[in-house]
Amino acid sequence: xxxxxxxxxxxxxxxxxxxxxxxxxxxxxxxxxxxxxxxxxxxxxxxxxxxxxxxxxxxxxxxxxxxxxxxxxxxxxxxxxxxxxxxxxxxxxxxxxxxxxxxxxxxxxxxxxxxxxxxxxxxxxxxxxxxxxxxxxxxxxxxxxxxxxxxxxxxxxxxxxxxxxxxxxxxxxxxxxxxxxxxxxxxxxxxxxxxxxxxxxxxxxxxxxxxxxxxxxxxxxxxxxxxxxxxxxxxxxxxxxxxxxxxxxxxxxxxxxxxxxxxxxxxxxxxxxxxxxxxxxxxxxxxxxxxxxxxxxxxxxxxxxxxxxxxxxxxxxxxxxxxxxxxxxxxxxxxx
Amino acid sequence: xxxxxxxxxxxxxxxxxxxxxxxxxxxxxxxxxxxxxxxxxxxxxxxxxxxxxxxxxxxxxxxxxxxxxxxxxxxxxxxxxxxxxxxxxxxxxxxxxxxxxxxxxxxxxxxxxxxxxxxxxxxxxxxxxxxxxxxxxxxxxxxxxxxxxxxxxxxxxxxxxxxxxxxxxxxxxxxxxxxxxxxxxxxxxxxxxxxxxxxxxxxxxxxxxxxxxxxxxxxxxxxxxxxxxxxxxxxxxxxxxxxxxxxxxxxxxxxxxxxxxxxxxxxxxxxxxxxxxxxxxxxxxxxxxxxxxxxxxxxxxxxxxxxxxxxxxxxxxxxxxxxxxxxxxxxxxxxx
DNA sequence: TCAAACAACTAAACCGATTTAGTTAATACT
DNA sequence: AGTATTAACTAAATCGGTTTAGTTGTTTGA
Numbered sequence: 207x208x209x210x211x212x213x214x215x216x217x218x219x220x221x222x223x224x225x226x227x228x229x230x231x232x233x234x235x236x237x238x239x240x241x242x243x244x245x246x247x248x249x250x251x252x253x254x255x256x257x258x259x260x261x262x263x264x265x266x267x268x269x270x271x272x273x274x275x276x277x278x279x280x281x282x283x284x285x286x287x288x289x290x291x292x293x294x295x296x297x298x299x300x301x302x303x304x305x306x307x308x309x310x311x312x313x314x315x316x317x318x319x320x321x322x323x324x325x326x327x328x329x330x331x332x333x334x335x336x337x338x339x340x341x342x343x344x345x346x347x348x349x350x351x352x353x354x355x356x357x358x359x360x361x362x363x364x365x366x367x368x369x370x371x372x373x374x375x376x377x378x379x380x381x382x383x384x385x386x387x388x389x390x391x392x393x394x395x396x397x398x399x400x401x402x403x404x405x406x407x408x409x410x411x412x413x414x415x416x417x418x419x420x421x422x423x424x425x426x427x428x429x430x431x432x433x434x435x436x437x438x439x440x441x442x443x444x445x446x447x448x449x450x451x452x453x454x455x456x457x458x459x460x461x462x463x464x465x466x467x468x469x470x471x472x473x474x475x476x477x478x479x480x481x482x483x484x485x486x487x488x489x490x491x492x493x494x495x496x497x498x499x500x501x502x503x504x505x506x507x508x509x510x511x512x513x514x515x516x517x518x519x520x521x522x523x524x525x526x527x528x529x530x531x532x533x534x535x536x537x538x539x540x541x542x
Numbered sequence: 543x544x545x546x547x548x549x550x551x552x553x554x555x556x557x558x559x560x561x562x563x564x565x566x567x568x569x570x571x572x573x574x575x576x577x578x579x580x581x582x583x584x585x586x587x588x589x590x591x592x593x594x595x596x597x598x599x600x601x602x603x604x605x606x607x608x609x610x611x612x613x614x615x616x617x618x619x620x621x622x623x624x625x626x627x628x629x630x631x632x633x634x635x636x637x638x639x640x641x642x643x644x645x646x647x648x649x650x651x652x653x654x655x656x657x658x659x660x661x662x663x664x665x666x667x668x669x670x671x672x673x674x675x676x677x678x679x680x681x682x683x684x685x686x687x688x689x690x691x692x693x694x695x696x697x698x699x700x701x702x703x704x705x706x707x708x709x710x711x712x713x714x715x716x717x718x719x720x721x722x723x724x725x726x727x728x729x730x731x732x733x734x735x736x737x738x739x740x741x742x743x744x745x746x747x748x749x750x751x752x753x754x755x756x757x758x759x760x761x762x763x764x765x766x767x768x769x770x771x772x773x774x775x776x777x778x779x780x781x782x783x784x785x786x787x788x789x790x791x792x793x794x795x796x797x798x799x800x801x802x803x804x805x806x807x808x809x810x811x812x813x814x815x816x817x818x819x820x821x822x823x824x825x826x827x828x829x830x831x832x833x834x835x836x837x838x839x840x841x842x843x844x845x846x847x848x849x850x851x852x853x854x855x856x857x858x859x860x861x862x863x864x865x866x867x868x869x870x871x872x873x874x875x876x877x878x
Numbered sequence: 879t880c881a882a883a884c885a886a887c888t889a890a891a892c893c894g895a896t897t898t899a900g901t902t903a904a905t906a907c908t
Numbered sequence: 909a910g911t912a913t914t915a916a917c918t919a920a921a922t923c924g925g926t927t928t929a930g931t932t933g934t935t936t937g938a
Contacts, residue, residue: 211924222888227926236885255658259604260924263595264893279624281821284615291614291639300638300659303627322591323636462825484822485617489798491827547894558918563896572915596894600923 210252218248230256271512272320274304274313274330281455281485282501283331286353289505290329297513299326308429310335317343327512331355334398349515353508356399363515365508365526367499369400372530373407373451376479376497379532380449381415384541385477388412389423389440389447391433391457404453404481423447427457437464441476448541449477455484458494473539483533493535500528546588554584566592607848608656610640610649610666617791617821618837619667622689625841626665633849635662644765646671653679663848667691670734685851689844692735699851701844701862703835705736708866709743709787712815712833715868716785717751720877721813724748725759725776725783727769727793740789740817759783763793773800777812784877785813791820794830809875819869829871836864 216226221241228237229245248254262268273290275283287303294301302325304316310333317339320328327349332340334357344350351363380388390408395401405424412419422445426434440447452458458480465472472478472492483498484490507526515523552562557577564573565581584590598604609626611619623639630637638661640652646669653675656664663685668676670693680686687699716724726744731737741760748755758781762770776783788794794816801808808814808828819834820826843862851859 212926213924223925224888224890224927225886228887231926236887238886241886257599257924258659259595259599260893261926262893263593263599263895263924264926266893268595277624278614278627279620284620287639288613288615288641291641295640302636303623303639304631305624305627323594459822459825466824486795486820486822486826488802489795489827490822490825548896549894559895560897560918560920561916564917567896572917574916577916593894596923597896598923599894599925600896602923 210254211257212254214252215245215248215254218252219244221245267326268324269298270300270302270323270325271509271516272302272304272316272323272325272328274306274316274320274328274332276308276331276333277305278303282482282499285501286331286505286508289502289507290509291505293506293509293513299509299513301509306333308333314339321346321348327351327516329353329508329512332357349512351508351512351515353504354400356403357397361525362523363511364524365504365511365528366400367504367530368527369403369530370407370410372481372497372499373404373453374411375407375530375532376451376481377408377411378415379495379534380451380477380479380538381411381417383477383538385449385538386417387420387423387445387447388449388451389425390451390453391425391427391461392453393427393429393457401453408451420445427452427454427460429456432460433464437461438468438470441470447476449479449538452478452480455480455482458482458484458496462494472537477538477541479532479538487535492537494537495533495535497530497532499530503528546590547593548590550588551581551584551590554588555580557581603662604660605634606636606638606659606661607845607852608638608640608652608659608661608664610642610652610656610664610668612644612667612669613641614639618818618835621837622667622841622844625838625843626845627841629842629845629849635845635849637845642669644669650675657682657684663687663852665689665844665848668693685848687844687848687851689840690736692739693733697861698859699847700860701840701847701864702736703840703866704863705739705866706743706746708817708833708835709740709789710747711743711866711868712787712817713744713747714751715831715870716787716813716815716874717747717753719813719874721785721874722753723756723759723781723783724785724787725761726787726789727761727763727797728789729763729765729793737789744787756781763788763790763796765792768796769800773797774804774806777806783812785815785874788814788816791816791818794818794820794832798830808873813874813877815868815874823871828873830873831869831871833866833868835866839864 212223212226216223219226225237225241226245229242234242271294273287278284278287290301302320304320306312306316313333314336317336321343329351331354332352334355337357340350351365353365356364356366377388392405393401395405409419425440450461452461470476478494480494480496483496484494487493507528511526548559548562552559555562561573561577562581565578570578607630609623614620614623626637640656642648642652649669650672653672657679665687667690668688670691673693676686687701689701692700692702713724728741729737731741745755761776786797788797806812814830816830816832819832820830823829843864847862
């Protein structure tokens, strides 16, 4: 490949490596116009491109960051990655993507791999299963920015959606349509603040509209086992809800497939508002109304924060909140 | 960050750098058990991790490949990237993603950036606008593997779907349902073999079933301007088709949105089979039948091919075809 | 007029590994 | 007994840059 190196340029321009290097790095102090011109010509003639590896070795950095996500294939995730990537390229950085498929062990291995690669920093949507490990890396001096998931005790270098407001808005949206029995479908939210925040948003919307909280309407869903109680059984219970509010795209689609197999229809029989936007929603049998996050912006901001951290350790240890917005489609019915 | 280096290990183990290096690289020839043990202990004690930058500088490689795609956010593309990434990680490589957003200039810049970064190789779904440039890089010694798009004259290091067979199968699927007037909606396929192949598949299915080719049923679509003739006008023409066969996900969805605004319904009024799979298809008003590619496999195979090329320039200059399959859903009606 | 300041460079050390070419001491061979 | 071989190491060169500490010749200042 490119074999021409700095010495070659220096030789051709009849200067020393040092001078050539100075030129390349734009430090023209005390360098004659003539010398500059000769070096410029030599570079052009030889089609010289500095070797970033050698450069990085000396500078002790990689101009590379790591991004740990669950699955790049996810709709929101892919947009977050775009945000990260676009911002990175803007600043001369590159991003290395690591997929964990929701496995904390893979997450730990990714962290270690990125550490060994000496990336300049890491953006992670962590599973919560590696909090100590992550702290260790931070203590070793690795800049790390979290997004999406907030775990108790971590208030720094964090960027997330305003989950509480989002859940509040979604719930209120349903309430305004006349719904009082709103089933909140969630993953376990102990220790996961960003899930708990949604719960708080839901609760406070109910409160503000003087609707009593019915614990039977809090329903749980797990990634591996699905619904704790099937949606059908929920709808047949005596506290049957008139609407579902699902806290994650995977929950929304799981609910959708289950209802698809029954005669129950949306929004005639139940309304549904989801968290996270849905690809191709316009073509759905019933386009689903959602509170959507801004994954692209989150990616961009996370990267911005991380690069601030990298370039100035003192700075950038904030917690940033991005607003969500209800996107009205056709899955919520007005009721009396 | 990690400041401990090989000398530190060597010192602690009371050996020379050379010996320590040998140990790390698993060359234990002529090294006493005792020495090995001391080095192992020192590494553990100091928590030493070799600096890959220094290593790569010496080895003149990066253990990194570049991937140039249009948009990582696309459904198929994101899966291809997963395939690339998964295979890369398997072999100790990392992948750097560059998005071009269908812009040949961005593509050219990405190529240059990756070249300057000295990636070990590049996987590209090229726009076709940079063929000479790509040849230049190949001649400079950069291993490059193409996927998705095949341009005339490039038969090497190529991996793509069996477009011709796929289009044949899709067309035949419609014919078997009784369709004779099948509208083939395509992008301009001059000079783009992988598009022309679809056309040939379509034509040969018609031929094989003794259906005359009606040029009016070949319709064009452009990425910026959309349909040359609107689907509605096509359906109102005297040669009105009973089915559409769209050659790309973007065409499929464009068609879908246009029909959505009319009373025309699928499959009652027209049938539709698309190229490329569709996310969340099961929730569609009418789940669309498609011939789907295998983007994940393509990513994996492309990477395999590229790594073969990297490690053995002589090998791996093949053209690989991956089969597609018709996924039957509900957008095609049986007609008399 | 002579030292201080400065312009315009360069030699050599350095970044953190790998690798080549030795070195030394013990063993094997004739 | 003297050379050849081998085991077990090490010093130094190398990868391709950047940076520090000089060097040399010309101006400037008192």
